[in-house]
Amino acid sequence: MRRWRPLLFALGLALTLALALHVTDFALTLWQRLSEASPLFLTLYGLLIALVAWLVLRLMRPRRPVAAAAPPPPDAPQIDRQLEAAVQAGLPVERYRAELAELERRRAGGRVIVACFGEVSAGKSSLIRALLPGAEVVVSPVGGSTRTIVHHVWTSPAGDELVLADVPGLNEADGTLDAEAEGEAVRAHAVIYVTGGDLARAELAALERLLSLGKPLLVALNKADRYTAAELALVQARIRERLAGRAELVAVSAGGTEEVVRIGADGSETRIERERPADVHALGVALQRTLDADAGALESLRDAAVFTLIGRELDAALAAERAARAETVVETYARKAVFGALAAVGPGTDVLIQGWLGMQMLKELSAVYGVPAQEIDLKRFLDLASRHVGRRMNxxxxxxxxxxxxxxxxxxxxxxxxxxxxxxxxxESLGHAAARSLASRGALVPGVAVHLFEDALGEHLETRARRLAALVVGRARSAEPGRDADRSDA
Incomplete structure (x- = not known):
């Protein structure tokens, strides 16, 4: 092999030189012909080269994954179908029907409702008092003074009659008012989110939930008069960065009272309270501009937000109810499998018993989730699962x-x-895997379910084995001669 290396090297060098000469000759020939061509031909030739290069680059560029389109918000007929499904499942639906009745009442009223929303002590009530001079609004320096939802009528400069909803502050000490506040924000046409400074993590989370509803939202930076011009610009820039153009920011001063110390000529100090001037003009202009955009769109967005809220809660309630029923089915058939194995009278009879029980359990789980039980899918899942059981049985x-x-x-x-x-x-593992597949896919997909089965088979294995062992021992001892079976079962 070493004897041939010089020859191979020389051959490779010769081929390289030949290729270089060929390319050089081709380039010189092309250059000569192009130099003799007309300007029009050169222009067309350059455009052709550019087009080919663009196509090559486009084909080589990795394609961006296309984002899945967001599902449309539910409408009234869809909510009616969800309510009917909840009724058939035995779930209470009075609260959701009351919510729909409240929506209908507000439609008939014809007023635009704007909710003042925000953290406790952000200044919501003071802001409403500034917009509605003389209104009976409870304002207190003690956090959480607004304990119920209060509606106040406001006539805008354009003569539109609005309803401002003063809602409880978020993150109350007991945390019981957050749901009420968010519910009123969902029912409103638009939301004013009041904050006293840069947005904290909890405020950002609340804003994300509100923005997901797709309705108009204004962020009111309250107590702006307490900042210097430079400080205010810095806070506004920080909030706008976090909002990323999804909501308009307005700086306001809701006013209120402040305690100051007056020093007399003799050096004595007197503490007095004085009113701080309010400045909410910019907020009124921004709100009017929002409401003038499209009154019909505001109504549609409000309805869609309410339907979305009801739909999510119904889905969650139905999922929880189905999960509880599925757990009962799994537990029942696991006990039957245990007792079937104990009652087996001959070799192979336990396999026949367990196969029949497995089919019955999968059929009942399919019925719980309202999925038609396909015999071929049930058998395929059991066959795939049995192969994994064989490797794990020892x-x-x-x-x-x-x-x-x-x-x-x-x-x-x-x-x-x-x-x-x-x-x-x-x-237990078989039933949990089937239930997860039915809940997440809306069908018993054998390939997916068997992977879920593998995962479920290793979950809390020792704890579950101890519980089943106690069941087996209790059952066996209750069948011993001379024992009170009823007492043992108890």
Missing amino acids: LLLALAGNVLKAFPGVGTVLGGALHAIAYGLIF
């Missing part, structure tokens, strides 16, 4: 043997105890 039996050591004297009592505990673990 481990499950060993675990069952270990947990049974905590029950002295059971060796002569229990025959199929190890298999009973193992089957109980398998059925």
